[in-house]
Amino acid sequence: MSDSREGLLTIDLQAIGENYLDLCDRLASGSRCGAVVKADAYGLGMAQVAPALHRRGCRDFFVATQAEGESLRRALGDAVNIVVLTGVRDGAELECARAGLVPTLFTLQQLRNWVAICAREKLAAPCAVKVDSGMTRLGMTPEEFEQLLADPELLRAANIQLLLSHLACADEPQHPLNEIQLRSFKRAGERLRAQCPEVLLSLANSSGIFLGEEYHFDIARPGSALYGVNPVPGSRNPMRAVVELSLPIVQKRHVSGDQQVGYGATQSIAAGSWLAVARGGYADGILRAQSGRGCGWGGGRRLPMVGRVSMDSTTFDISALSAAERDTLDSIEVLNRELTVDEVAEYAGTIGYEILTSLGNRYFRRYLRS
Incomplete structure (x- = not known):
């Protein structure tokens, strides 16, 4: 019998799975849907959420840290791709490669370090490269990306599996930066693929999926929408409450x-x-x-x-x-x-992401499964 004296937090894993399938159905032909499960699956429990998504067919997972990636690898085994969105710590490259994680690299120096360590250890470990398409947060600058394209030896050695960037204003469909970032990323992808044809491209987050098929590329990486946050603010929430x-x-x-x-x-x-x-x-x-x-x-x-x-x-x-x-x-x-999460966020003057990731650890947690 559950003990709810400290509060009862109910998490509907079936709803998360249905949200995932809904997002899959919205993608362009040839695009596939991953899942962002960083921050303990937005506070809802990665150990429970990730297997539920895996059962629904998800094979591409995105975490924030190497520790999260290692935990997820233990939970799901080797048959999934796990991308670490905030890269790899200096000195931890070998651990990351041996864990089968794909680090997102933001600078040329990080990429060179990764290539050198993998070559030394005779590992053909893949990596992801992030370019800054206009958010001005993480990612190679246009100047660095040009240097990368001008170094075919580094490109051949790097085993770049994924090129990604992040949308700054996807929840504002009319914002001009969306189109600017789309053009910038598309051009970067075309130029990288001219030398590395097998590289996959990823731009769309939850709200980005709703901007249109041109934003979907090879892999979409929704997070908050999986957990019931409205990806189209100002319109009816298409996602199920979680x-x-x-x-x-x-x-x-x-x-x-x-x-x-x-x-x-x-x-x-x-x-x-x-x-x-x-x-x-x-x-x-x-x-x-x-x-x-x-x-x-x-x-x-x-x-x-x-x-x-x-x-x-x-x-x-x-x-x-x-x-x-x-x-x-x-x-x-x-x-x-x-x-709803979005209504509560409005009361607090914040976003649904913060509401979910702030949920404390004193609650009794009940998981609903299909």
Whole structure:
């Protein structure tokens, strides 16, 4: 029997799998769908999520760190491709190659180091190269990429499996940078393939898939959409909801006179109101930025958060419930199909990614499988 005294986080693995298949169906012919499972599958548990995606046919996985890649390799075995998006640490190249991981390399020097170590150890280990197409974050600069193209010996030795870049504004379909990045990446891919015909190309993230087939290339790499975050903000979310989070109520109280609630006395509550204090606060991913703005769900309706979110508790106004409903209420949901990840993110002034990756480790986690 599950123990939900510290909160119950329900993660629907079947919904994640269905979201994956939905994204596969949206891709251009000849494109395949990978999955980004970095940050412990966006906080939902890579050890559970990745096998569920593998059962649905996913064979290309993207992680952030070498440690994540090694953990995933142990979980899924050798029959998958695992790309480390933030590269390889200096001095850890041999470990990375022996683990069968594909590091994403951002500079010529990183690529030269990789080639030298693989040659020394007689390893034909593949790598990925990232180019900066306009986000100005990670990736070879145009100048470095030109130097790479001008070095056929390095290209022959490098065993480049994948060329990738990252879209900065994919969730804003009309943003002009999308088209600029598309043209830049397409040109880079054509020029690299002129010398390395087997290289695969990857540009589209979750929102990038919805920009159109020209963005899909060989491999799309969705992340947040798999976990229920809306990849097309401002439009109906095409993805299935994945998470529900229920917090146990530890106290209900009747307010006999006008009172101020919580740290800083930032919010007042009228006499005659009813409050419920739930276990779960900003240490558990109930972001403090929701204070006075967010809500929970109970008795079939939204229940406003009152006062500041504390480290371990959050207070809700349950005055709208009937006496019978208050008596039977023993928990308040702060994520569900009605109170979505994207809505909660709006209350907190952030994005769904942060809501998911902030979920704490004190919850009892329940995984729903098909």
